Amino acid sequence: MAFSDDDQDTTFEQIYRCYPVSFIEKSNLEKGDKIIMPPSALDRLASLHIDYPMxxxxxxxxxxxxxxxxxxxxxxxxxxxxxPYWMMENMLLQEGDTVCVRNTSLAKGTYVKLQPHTKDFLDITNPKAILETSLRNYSCLTTGDTIMVAYNSKKYYIDIVETKPSPAVSIIETDCEVDFAAPLDYKEPEKPAPCALSKRKHSEVEDDEPPTTKVPQFSPFTGSGRRLDGKPSSSTQSADQTSSPKKKQKQSNDETEGSDSKSLNTTSRRHSGKLVFGSNAAKFDTQRPLPKASENITKQDSSQKQEAPKFQAFTGKKYSLNS
Incomplete structure (x- = not known):
C-alpha cells in the first residue's frame, strides 16, 4: 500500500484490488453502496482529521x-x-482489477432525478415508497451511475440522471426531492393521421344518422271511386272538378280572351269595309245601322204573349147530368 504525500493529515488515498461482495458471502450488500475495506485502512483513517460519516x-x-x-x-x-457488483459494472471493472480509493466530503442532496430502465417499475403499488426504503442503504448518489433496487425477488435498475447541488451528493439524513423521468423502454402511442381521423369521424357521423325518407303528406277525401258496374262514379267526376278549380278558371279565362279577340277582329273587319267569307258579318250591310237592343226585347215579349194566352179561372162550357 502507498499513501499520498500531499496533506497526509486530511487525505486518504490507496490502490486496492476489487472483488464482488458475493465472494465473502455478503450478497445483501448488493442492495446498497457500502464496501468492505481492510483493517489497515481503518487505522490510517483514524489518525486523520476527516469528516464523518466516511x-x-x-x-x-x-x-x-x-x-x-x-x-x-x-x-x-x-x-x-x-x-457491490453493480458498482463494478458502472466502473467497468473485472474481478481482480485495481481501483483507486480516496476519502471525500460531499454536500447533502436536495434534488435527484431518476430514470428506470423498464416501465414495469412504475407498475409497483407504491414505487416512491419502495425507492425511499431502498435508498436508506445508500450513502451517496453520483450523476451517471446506475443503481439497483430489489423488490419481490426482482431487480430494477435505475439511472441517476441529475443530482443537486453537485454532480455527487450525500443522502444521509437529508430531505431530498425525487423526480422521475420516463422509463427507457417507454414509447408514446402513435397518433393517427389527421386525414384518416377526419374520414373516420365523418363515417361515424353518417352511420349514426338514420336514413331520411320522404313521408307523403296525408290528404283526406282524395282518390278515385268505382261503381259496382265498373263505371266511374259521379262523385269522382265532381271531386276532379273541385280538385282542379284553377285549371277551370284558366280555361274560362282563355275562352274569354279568345272571344274578346274574335270580337275585336270582326269589329275591325266591319269598319274596314271588307267582306269576310265564312262569317256572319257578310249577311249584313256594313253601312246599315244595327237595331237597338230595347226594340228587340219588346218585340220578343209581345210575340211570347200572343203565343201563350193567360189562364182564366171558371171559364168554359157548362154541362148537366141529363143532357
Whole structure:
C-alpha cells in the first residue's frame, strides 16, 4: 500500500484490488453502496482529521469512470476491497482489477432525478415508497451511475440522471426531492393521421344518422271511386272538378280572351269595309245601322204573349147530368 504525500493529515488515498461482495458471502450488500475495506485502512483513517460519516471516491483511471460510496466494515484481506457488483459494472471493472480509493466530503442532496430502465417499475403499488426504503442503504448518489433496487425477488435498475447541488451528493439524513423521468423502454402511442381521423369521424357521423325518407303528406277525401258496374262514379267526376278549380278558371279565362279577340277582329273587319267569307258579318250591310237592343226585347215579349194566352179561372162550357 502507498499513501499520498500531499496533506497526509486530511487525505486518504490507496490502490486496492476489487472483488464482488458475493465472494465473502455478503450478497445483501448488493442492495446498497457500502464496501468492505481492510483493517489497515481503518487505522490510517483514524489518525486523520476527516469528516464523518466516511465517504469515498472510487475511480478507474483506465476507463475514466468515477463513483462514490460508503464503508460498512474493515474486515477484508490486506490490499483487497469488496464492492457491490453493480458498482463494478458502472466502473467497468473485472474481478481482480485495481481501483483507486480516496476519502471525500460531499454536500447533502436536495434534488435527484431518476430514470428506470423498464416501465414495469412504475407498475409497483407504491414505487416512491419502495425507492425511499431502498435508498436508506445508500450513502451517496453520483450523476451517471446506475443503481439497483430489489423488490419481490426482482431487480430494477435505475439511472441517476441529475443530482443537486453537485454532480455527487450525500443522502444521509437529508430531505431530498425525487423526480422521475420516463422509463427507457417507454414509447408514446402513435397518433393517427389527421386525414384518416377526419374520414373516420365523418363515417361515424353518417352511420349514426338514420336514413331520411320522404313521408307523403296525408290528404283526406282524395282518390278515385268505382261503381259496382265498373263505371266511374259521379262523385269522382265532381271531386276532379273541385280538385282542379284553377285549371277551370284558366280555361274560362282563355275562352274569354279568345272571344274578346274574335270580337275585336270582326269589329275591325266591319269598319274596314271588307267582306269576310265564312262569317256572319257578310249577311249584313256594313253601312246599315244595327237595331237597338230595347226594340228587340219588346218585340220578343209581345210575340211570347200572343203565343201563350193567360189562364182564366171558371171559364168554359157548362154541362148537366141529363143532357
Amino acid at each position: 465517504l469515498f471516491q472510487l475511480s478507474n483511471p483506465s476507463a475514466g469512470k468515477v463513483t462514490h460510496c460508503g464503508v460498512l466494515e474493515f474486515v477484508s484481506d490486506e490490499g483487497i476491497i469488496y464492492i
